[in-house]
Amino acid sequence: MDAPVINILAPKTLIGKKLEMSYMNNRTGELWCSFMPRRKEIHNQIGSELYSMQIYNGIFDFRNFNPNDTFTKWAAVEVSDFEQIPENMEHYTLKGGLYAVFTHKGPASAFMPTFQYIFEEWLPNSAYEVDDREHFELLGEKYKNESPDSEEEIWIPIKPRS
Template sequence: MSTPIDAAVHPVRFEHSDAFTIAGIGGRFTAATISSIPELWQRFEPHIGRVPGQVGTYTYGVCCNADGKGHFDYIAGVQVADGDVVPADFQQVHLKPQRYAVFEHHGSLDNLKATFQAIWNDWLPASGEQAAHAPEFERYGKDFDPFDSRSVMEIWLPLQTRPN
């Protein structure tokens, strides 16, 4: 018997994305150093809207290259049309076509960890879905304010393709 899915962590939609590239400032993190990610965003903020080849106004926080031992790369960036023209000190991640469950996080980033825990520990096991070995990302609109309790951002969880 499956556990009911809590509406607070139910996906707002499922998406299939085409391939795209995110470029920005990145670093390697662990659970012990994750609190340094806001500093990475502060370093990236002056570049938003000025990155050569930037596509659209969304910003992305991409988690990738997890090693299974708690280490992962995080890139604060924007979508770019051509990774060859971005600054040399930027990191890039190329996301392949992928199916995602898209969740919304409401409020400041102070309780973002709880939203991620609810997705991974409550929704995913009860959903019948399986996470894919692909980058997951946060997507922020141009009006997002990390300190505003009314702000909304999206969490895109990569899912394995279902058999036909």
Template sequence: QLGYDSQESFTRAFKSRYYVKPGKYRRLGLHFAVTQKKRLCKKDPIGLKGGIRMEPKIIHKSAFKVIGLKYYGNDPANNCPKLWRDFMERHTEIENVISAKESYGLMCTGEEDFIDGKFDYIASLAVSTLERIPEGMVGAEVPEATYAVFTHKGKLDSLQDTYEYIYGKWFQNSEYEPVGLNEFELYDERFTGKEDSEFDIYIPIKKKR
């Protein structure tokens, strides 16, 4: 581990420097090297999406519940699209749905997660109760939190650029840092999969010490 006495110490040092664990860094396909804090400027191409600065909204969101299909592994590029297809075929089985027009891609992580890049991901809908979960599905409760909400614009194949901006630039220059728990994507009527597509990325945050 490059001079570190354990995987744990390496992970701790990496997260302290880049605000993301090594496993998640690999999973998102990130490739940033930050040597010092840099001022964000209008000429920064990663910080711009369609000519609009991608500054997040800071919001507080109450706890909510979801039911959906879960994937666990380290190959999201090949498995998560199938997960969503399977979920869309079965989503009408879920009762007590709050809004069928909003779906959630929830990453349920803890301190022990992202080992070898593996993670839990749930394609889901928000519900009013976790009773009567359909067979083969799971329920989860997302705790109350403060979020930085980023809007990804364009096709999914440019999503890596958005995450590189979030973790490689915005958090490096922000007064906030990610909490590391229960990050999620919110898909609504804006999501088309085309050039004009949009969806929101919610990252739980706290003030830096």
């Protein structure tokens, strides 16, 4: 796996849908199945990328990972403003800040080795630690879900190690 690109992200305005879930009770498929058919109702989109965002209750700590811990998962797109929000959708402002950006290549179901590399190898050996902000995957034109040719960007919020 390649080393990440370190990026400073400007705040983003998003519109989408969210669900509470845990990794043991993963409702990601349900969330995306409810969002994707209605995506075209969002008229002020910027770009075509999809945001698959996780908001954890505190700092995500892989060493003390509990698959039953709940978090909020979003399926969203970036928008220019919050003036028109479709019914049963919500808005969110992604804070932005310093991120390590990794590229996952391969099917979405083969994500675990990438996840382990980030949190077990790269992060402990880097000059950074996880920050208490949004984690997200950016699903662009190369994203093809379960295709072996699929690519997605993984954005991990970081700050210099204290």
